[in-house]
Each structure stands twice: as structure tokens, then as C-alpha cells.
Amino acid sequence: MNRQSVPDPDARDVARAARGDTQAFERLYFSHAARVHTLARRIVGRDLADDGAQEVFVHAWEQLGKFRGEALFGTWLHRLAVNVLLRNAEMARRIAARVSPAFVEELEARPTDPDARMDIDSALARLGPGLREVVVLHDLEGYSHDEIGDTLAISVSASKMRLHRGRTLLREWLLQ
Amino acid sequence: MTITFESNDPWQERLSEYLDGSLAESERQGFEDHLRGCESCRTALAGLRAVVERLHADQLDEIPDGAWPRIAARLDRAQIRSRRDARERVRRSTGALEAATLRRITTAASLTLTLVGGIWVGASLCLATSVWTPPKWIPFWPRGGHISVPKQRSTLSVPAYAGDSVLDAWTPLRRSIAALDQQLADAAFALRSQPNDKTLARVVVELTRERRNLQATLDSAVSSSRRARPMSPR
Secondary structure: OOHHHOOOOOHHHHHHHHOOOHHHHHHHHHHHHHHHHHHHHHHHOOOOHHHHHHHHHHHHHHHHHHOOOOOOHHHHHHHHHHHHHHHHHHHHHHHHHHHOOHHHHHHHOOOOOOOOOOOHHHHHHHHOHHHHHHHHHHHHOOOOHHHHHHHHOOOHHHHHHHHHHHHHHHHHHHHO | OOOOOOOOOHHHHHHHHHHOOOOOHHHHHHHHHHHHOOHHHHHHHHHHHHHHHHHHOOOOOOOOOOHHHHHHHHHHHHHHHHHHHHHHHHHHHHHOOOHHHHHHHHHHHHHHHHHHHHHHHHHHHHHHOOEEOOOOOOOOOOOOOOEEOOOOOOOOOOOOOOOOOOOOOOHHHHHHHHHHHHHHHHHHHHHHHOOOOHHHHHHHHHHHHHHHHHHHHHHHHHHHHHHHOOOOOO
């Protein structure tokens, strides 16, 4: 889609917010909070979703001066949100791993009740970060494998492999 | 993580690619030929399709109550940090100027300061005198008259405290507190994912204590500075 042909519905509020108008930023928040919060829940889990979404909007406020209007504000915010949430999730894992090296392994293969039928949040959490991020970005956020490769710094073939493994595990957990 | 697959059928590894339509045309035809005779692949494919449909059915969340005030409370701090970063960017870009340009700027600034300083000293001396007599080399000044000038009050001390939004003596302390806040936020975020971790909890406690001490130092210093500030001219 040609960006030039699509007027950005947020343009006026973005310009005002970039000059420090918090009321304009509040309007932007309420326009996009549901999507950002959903993304946070999918990437960092339900427990951390509130904090994750908060981090995203504070970063967006700080970075507004760098928004050049080359994409719609919603697109820019979503990309920023993915990066902030992935970074925070990775940082949390690193800090936890420094304290307890076994913690990451536990995250990767968390024991669960094999008879329990899970909801999507629990199943995604059980996937572990490597697979979950690819499944979320591809199947829930509509990223291509090229975009996932750029975002997560992995190859396209690795992205395809993780997606298939993730879906295969979800099939076992969600449908049995 | 160890993942085992039930089948050794190589097509089982390509099911997602088929589902997403990313197989090459020749591969797609080969797979569909295979699919007609392979019950296992048909079942697995149906399962994957159901997973994707279920993921697509995931709804957007409601906006959580009370989230905006918490974010709004952090925006002012974020803005101050952002301005500080902008100043740092200006400082770095100045470093890229050529040395000759910098010398010219410095020389011009020195001359200006000297000129302004000279005028200021001269004006101060004149103002400090209660009665000013016109010099004789001013030919058309009416002789015999004097100009009375009120004596200037001493206002040489500039207030040391100038508020939060400008650079002042306490800026380094404020920056340290802002840095601690960031670390605290990071540590608290990590602690949420590992709530039973005692080391992380201790880190949060230590950072909180350090932040409280720094804030107390800042408050005390600012308060002393205000008390010691000389009276302004009326």
C-alpha cells in the first residue's frame, strides 16, 4: 500500500505530543493501547503484560521526536513495541539466568500437567521464548519470515523451522 | 528444549510451509500427491490448520483500568531524560566541528564577553556613585547641574538554585537518581518474572535504599541553598 495515499489519522496528535502535549499523547494511548497490550500479553505473558505495555508507551513518548511519518504512527508504534517487549523479555531472562542458570532451562521446558487442556496464553508461555516469539510474530502479528529474521536476528530457514515446531507443539497441547 | 516428532516422513517437516503457501509450485504438487495417500500427513495438517485458526481467533485485550495514570506519571521524567539526551547529542555534534571553526567561535565569544564585561564594570562603577558629575569633555552638557542616581544594592550573588528544568549545581545528583530509577524499573521488571528470587529482591531493596539516600541528600542540599540565598533587590 502506498503510504502517501493513506493519511495518518494520528498525525495531528503525534505532532502535538512531540511538542510535549500529554493530552494529545493520551488520545494516542487510548487509540492504540488495546493492540499494544495484546501484543505484550502474547510476547511476555499475561502477568507482565501491564508493565510491558507501560514500558512501550513511555519509550514511544521518548522517541516521538524521531518519528518522521514515513509509516503510519500505528505501524511505527507496533514495531517499537515489538522491539521494546523483546528486549525487556530478553533482559529479564538474562538477569534471571545470571542469578539462576537453571531458570532459562526451566523456562524452555516447563513441566506441566499433560492432561490439562490449555488456553492460548498458557500454551504460548509453555513454548519458551525462542518458539513463542516466532509463532506470535508470524501467526498473530502477521510478520513475514524475512521480517522475523530481521527482528530476531535469525535466518529465514530458522524462522520457518521454529514456526513449524511451535505450531506442532501447540497442536499437541491445544487440541488433544 | 528437545522436540521429538512422531513420524520420519520428511513431508511432516514441510506442513507449515504448505499451509502458508510458501512451497514452490513443483513441491506443492508433489506434496498434494503424497497427501492423497498419507493419512498421517492429512491428520497432522488438519491439526496445524486448526491451531492457526485458533490463534487467529485470539481477540484484542480490553484496555486495563488505571493504566494511563501510571504511564502519565512517568512521562515528565521521561521528557526530562529525553531533553538531557538531546543536549548530549548537541554536545557530540559540536565535537565534529572543525578545529578552525571552533577557534573562530571561541575568539568571537571571548571578545564579546570582554566587551560586555567592560560595559558592565563601567556601569557598575557609575551606578555605585550616588551623584554623577558630567565630565568636562562633554561640551554641551548644562554646567552646574548634577544627576542623582540611586545607589545600587548588592546583587552580585546569583541564586544557586534555579529549579528542576535547568542545569544547575544539583544536576549530577538528579541524573544519578534518574539512572537509579531506570535500574530500579529494570530490576523490578525482572523480579516480576522471578518473584521468588532472593538475590533479585535484594538488588531491588538496595537500589531503593540508595535512591532514598540520594533523594534525601538532594533535598537537604537544595533546602540549604535556598536558606543561604541572598536577598533579591526590591
